[in-house]
Amino acid sequence: MKLKLYEKLFHELERAIKDGVLRAGERLPSIRQTCRTRQLSVTTVTRAYLQLESQGLVDSRPQSGYFVRARQAEPASEPLLPSTPPGTSTDVDVSQLVLSTLKSIRSRRAVPLGSPYPDPSLFPWLRVHQQIGGIAKRLRDERSVLDDLPPGNPELIRQIARRHLESGLAADPGEVIVTAGATEAINLCLQAVARPGEIIAVESPTYYAMLHAIERMGMRAVEIATDPHEGIDLGALARAIERQSVAACMVMPNFQNPLGFMMSDEKKRELVALCTRHGLPLIENGVYNELYYGEAPPSTLKSFDTQGLVLHCNSFSKSLTAGVRIGWALPGRYRQEVERLKFLNTLSTPTLPQLGVAEYLKNDGFEHHLRRVRQTLAQQADIMRSMVRRFFPEHTRLSRPQGGYVLWVELAPQVDTMALYREALERGLTIGPGRMFSTSNAYGHFMRLNFSYAWSPEIEAGVIELGRMAAAMSGRNAP
């Protein structure tokens, strides 16, 4: 693969540092100078320098420039602490907040740090559109709704099963049910396993789409303590199950939104075993599974399930294009009920998007494209972490994502990120306020930042501005 200009520069400087051409404490050529000498843009050079910084190779000193660092294992930043939710179940009422937040993010002028969606330019949505366009014009025989009644288009289902197989899950095509995005999949699976008023165990913090499903059905949530690196606390979950009647558990084991962790295989196995011992249905949200930074795809909870208790939910919205609204469920022993509920909820999934995605998947460019996306996101995670460390107040705590494209940021306890959100919006900036991720107010001083958009002067200016606002609100100074 051809290296981009900034990557080439990064590798040259990295080599210079590793080879000792540049030694600890020495100053790098200024950005301006490098632009001139190499005929590169400010954006390109800055991106390379930020990546050097994120890799712990250089430090930036305000007004002075970038200096080669003494080697050390880990860049200095405060790690996040495990969450400690109250353990009692609560009604859920977050959707109006989330909807109004998303609507405000819709404005294209707003720097999209608060967006829940990945930068579309990363994805081959145009190829999918072209497939849909081609099929739309070729199709001479009207496909009636009857053809694509649940479970969905057979070729798409086959491609989905094939994709799972490539990631190490031998999914039965007969189990797949195509849905209107993961949102509908989660809704249907939850409705299949629990009744209104019943209690659902979730991670703390948890992805708000899971809270929405609970809210929509009039169920209650109990938030379980969650380690920001290892995932849900199995001891706390076991105690919650013993203390109260829990109807189901809902988690995102890989690259959890907002924390970014990946549960270990051992822990995944234990979680499935715990739920199996209690006969508890386990809803797995796998929408970020394709966006791993490591060498191999992450395992699914589903792959450790022998009893059909895991209901796996997924979609192409985070790996291909969100506009087609194609998701799916692998509902285990609840398959028939989920199919019936799909039929009741939206009858069927639109034909052309199903055919278009199936055709795209058949043509095998997906994996190639995803390799690039994964590499890009891993780099941008480093860059965003580095920017936040530089421009935010001291003692700001950060997640360390292992996949996906969101960073979870803890500010000083006195900062109200809802107020920060509103203030930022007036300046054309958005964030994901922490309150969206919990039914309690535990994350009122947290926020989620989207780093899928490529570094740009506007985004850096946005992060600087947010850091300044956070500092003002916390009464501390930025470093």
Add this chain to the structure above:
Amino acid sequence: MKLKLYEKLFHELERAIKDGVLRAGERLPSIRQTCRTRQLSVTTVTRAYLQLESQGLVDSRPQSGYFVRARQAEPASEPLLPSTPPGTSTDVDVSQLVLSTLKSIRSRRAVPLGSPYPDPSLFPWLRVHQQIGGIAKRLRDERSVLDDLPPGNPELIRQIARRHLESGLAADPGEVIVTAGATEAINLCLQAVARPGEIIAVESPTYYAMLHAIERMGMRAVEIATDPHEGIDLGALARAIERQSVAACMVMPNFQNPLGFMMSDEKKRELVALCTRHGLPLIENGVYNELYYGEAPPSTLKSFDTQGLVLHCNSFSKSLTAGVRIGWALPGRYRQEVERLKFLNTLSTPTLPQLGVAEYLKNDGFEHHLRRVRQTLAQQADIMRSMVRRFFPEHTRLSRPQGGYVLWVELAPQVDTMALYREALERGLTIGPGRMFSTSNAYGHFMRLNFSYAWSPEIEAGVIELGRMAAAMSGRNAP
């Protein structure tokens, strides 16, 4: 507009009868003879003759041919009687039956008399696909999910409001919420106005999609006596409201599925007034509104509503193409809640189908196309009524549809149309068994027939076969 061959023949023979060239009791040239003399196909000639029969101009006599009839106001057939449901509310559990029925209808070999969908060849789905195809290839800027968050694509919403305006309803575009077909619209509206366990008043018989919505939410249904020509019995509805706590009322005032009636404007006004007096939300299903046989579009309940209590649900599935799954709601005072529920249920509606339908509507071919569809369906209603009268046992009762494309048929009480359905299926025939249309077993000897498919020898053979089976089951002979 250019007349089709069968229409030309029909008009010539009609004139010959009206002018007295052919007199009452005289025999028409045989079908075979006419084919030969006019160089027409059997299909064309038969269709013209059936239309003459359906207009009451000729009678067919088995083994003898067609004879000019003495003029009379109304062809002889037993009218349907008003329904008399029990008046108590019941749990709803019809979806598994409907899903398995639809799946069996999916087989293309089956003569689609049981299909709930109109013949796709009537509709300009190809033009819509071409619009989608063109947009898919033109779109250079990925439209993110954010752009089409509820309420939906602004241009599509404007076109929907314009279409309502042309039909006499001054709908506020700000009230429109785009949904995944009318199915989702009805679900969201019902969830906005009632809670699980509450009672919903419906027509008897009622369209099963309305029962599905009630079933999905764990609500209860009370069926209200319904006149096959005038619609829901307002006295019975008032008594039901007084007797028990009814949370909402759900009706299909125009071309009701399965009865085919259109409520009069006066009765619509009274129904809205009754619900308003009781503060009762009124969900209106308008999916067949475009398929009227009369001169002007039917009025909506919504147009008589001054309090925002009518929630109008609609879609393009029955007038344009079902495969796009585009519907909408005009939820009155419940607008904000329905928008929130849409967001929770499926997040947003796919982009390309929304844009494709909006583009099609902009280009103004819709009304022209619909005029032809309406005329065709009105003729085919006559033909199907005529065939059933001819080939079914005596005392079979028929609806007289004023729009749409379904006929409701009452057989002898001892006929079980579920058994008939299963037996017919083995012969490649489908029907809509009456049991799908009620929570009680009141319609176990009824069935619904789809007449949107153009007359063909296969369809006629299917009707003959069904008539024979019904006769065998009722122990009577076909006439």
